[in-house]
Amino acid sequence: MYFSFETIPAFVWVFIATYVVYWIKKPRLSKNEPPMVPYKIPIIGHTLDYLFNAEKFLAKCRQQYGDPFNLYIFGQVTTIAGNEIAHEVYGHSDTFSMTNATRDSFPLYRILKSIEKTDTLKLTVKAIREGLTAKLPSFTERVQKTLMFSINQEIGDCSQPKLINTTNNFSRMVARSVADVLEISKNEDVVNAFADFTKDFTSIVAIPPIFSFIHPKVHTQIITLPLRFGFNPILKHLITLKKHLKPVLEKRLKDKEILGDKYEPPLDIIEYFLNNLESETKVITDDYLDKICDFIFILVIASIHTTSHHTTFALYDFAGRPELWDDLYEEQVKIDKECNGELTPQHINKMVKLDSFLRESLRTFAANPHRSFESYTFKNGTTIPKGRIVQTYLSDIHYNTTAYGPEPRSFLPYHGLENNFPASKTDKDYFVFGAGKHACPGRFFAVHEIKIALHKLILNYHIKTPSGKIEKKIHVGPLALPPNAGLIFESRKK
């Protein structure tokens, strides 16, 4: 073998680099840390188990090492917080932040300028509370109309059974009805942009942070590389949105000026922003448009893919369980007759079986990341350093035997009904929407929307899985995606 003179320093460098990575990557633990689950392969640590087998792996570790414990995932020590510790994490919202923890894996701040400003989140939450939740009853009629339009468009007449692609047609159906409340559903380009956005979003979040083995920042750099080379699916959607919104906003300002007190404010979130973001705006400047679009986009990100995925999960849960069909259908028929096809909020409140079924569908395996802003000692006595990612391991809460009986992992469609827990209510045994100060402000709207969709679909169609069995969710680490088998729809005979 021939070695040139130059290869020798190269070897030396590789040797040094490997050594440095090794040295850096030896997980550094501070004093009194939660127990570290042993692992065999250096650097890789528990990454593979976590990525491909999270549910079983975490359950096993929880049983052996208690609560909390540490794993070594993607080159980072990660603390897994079970039942008690997770409650503590949600109870200390000044120390633990979920929004900050998602920064590395989904660097939205690169695209939306206002997202990092301190009051952006506060304003968004306020807009949801005042502009959506408080006005929920007035949205009911509107949501219904858009949904029926969407159902006809994406599913349509199924006198012959039809396989519907839940990834495409279905996500567009839900996206349209959510987008409607934000005003932006009137333009098919925008609806497609947001249905696609849900897909783009998912594909970015599902990229395993392989490069975090070197450093989390490297992952952030790599996944934002396409952005810097001009390929930016998200920016594309933002531009579509801006193009659509500008004339809409201008028209409203003009109408307001001309009509004065006679101006009838349209019922949507855009109107809320127009009145509350910066009063006295007379012209839609680029700056103003940027700002309002950032807010709309944050709402889109928070609302569309969550609502769409959970509606889809619920339908797969329904379709795979024939024993539930008649009971849930009967409730919907009864309500439909009572309201003559036009739901009001009172009728939606009467869908108690559907609500309970939805709550059960939402009660699943999940882990939500939080970053600690400072070194913190849990009540249990173990300490984690500043900057640590703490995953709240929700299975430990959602499958607790005290709360959910001897077989907590079975599907309990009427647990909520029997115990008087509505789907939108957070509870110490139900952390689907988080808990405490940062609990999801959109949950009332989401549940309202999903119930209307399920009601209309169950009322109009027989819904089955192609295999006739329960379709399993797709898991990427603790992230769950809807199955992609599709669902078979068949129109009910009236």
Ligand code: HEM
């Ligand atoms: C089924 C649908 C949904 C689920 C499962 C869901 C779940 C969650 C969860 C787990 C959190 C984090 C809570 C925490 O940090 O403790 C959250 C936060 C949030 N959600 Fe939702 N969400 C849903 C729908 C929505 C909708 C429709 C909107 C908007 C209209 C929305 C807006 C937000 C916002 C703005 C936050 C951040 C709140 C904060 O940090 O203070 N969500 N959501």
Ligand SMILES: *[C@@H]1O[C@H](CO)[C@@H](O)[C@H](O)[C@H]1NC(C)=O
């Ligand atoms: C805290 O929990 C861990 C298990 O995660 C356990 O090993 C440790 O002994 C506990 N510490 C105290 C002080 O109870």
Ligand SMILES: *[C@@H]1O[C@H](CO)[C@@H](O)[C@H](O)[C@H]1NC(C)=O
């Ligand atoms: C949030 O996380 C990033 C790391 O991605 C960190 O640099 C930043 O200082 C953190 N804190 C706040 C308040 O955003």
Ligand SMILES: *[C@@H]1O[C@H](CO)[C@@H](O)[C@H](O)[C@H]1NC(C)=O
């Ligand atoms: C689904 O979407 C496609 C367009 O993507 C449309 O042509 C079709 O009519 C929709 N509905 C069904 C049932 O496939």
Ligand SMILES: *[C@@H]1O[C@H](CO)[C@@H](O)[C@H](O)[C@H]1NC(C)=O
């Ligand atoms: C269930 O939760 C309660 C309180 O939240 C807790 O005391 C109990 O230990 C949990 N049970 C199991 C089996 O984890």
Ligand SMILES: *[C@@H]1O[C@H](CO)[C@@H](O)[C@H](O)[C@H]1NC(C)=O
């Ligand atoms: C639905 O469409 C997606 C992407 O267009 C495709 O990957 C998937 O296989 C389709 N599913 C069915 C059941 O046809």
